[in-house]
Amino acid sequence: MTPCSRRDAKRVLAMAAETAHLTPAAMAAAMVAGSRGVPIPAHVERALRGAMETARTPAPPPEAVRGVALLPSRPRTEQVLSEFRKRQALLAASPSDRSARQALDDAAYTLCVLLGRTTVHDAVDAAEQHLAAST
Secondary structure (H helix, E strand, O other): OOOOOHHHHHHHHHHHHHHHOOOHHHHHHHHHHHHOOOOOOHHHHHHHHHHHHHHHOOOOOHHHHOOOOOOOOHHHHHHHHHHHHHHHHHHHHOOOOHHHHHHHHHHHHHHHHHHOOOOHHHHHHHHHHHHHHHO
16 A cells, blocks of 8 residues: 555554454455455554554654763763764775774764764764753
């Protein structure tokens, strides 16, 4: 009914089946029958529409779901952020240097862990926001 990955289709099917109090196999059979013109029971159709709507609804941004319970100190944040930027500059100066790449990866990992973020971009943003809020 809606283009999606196999994994997402299974998730929607399982969610709809649970809502309609059916097994996933029974839900799939009802959907196949519906595609062949057999009327689908109203509660099954409602469950499927609800599951599809839930799947289409974007997830809330990470900050709305969780925040960092304890922020690092301002000096430590400055230290780790400046180390990360220093390592970026060193890698930019010699892109083929494997040790510079490893040093940047280590600094990025430290920054992510320190600020409780999963991506370097988010960690840099969080560090900059933390430092701006501290002044």
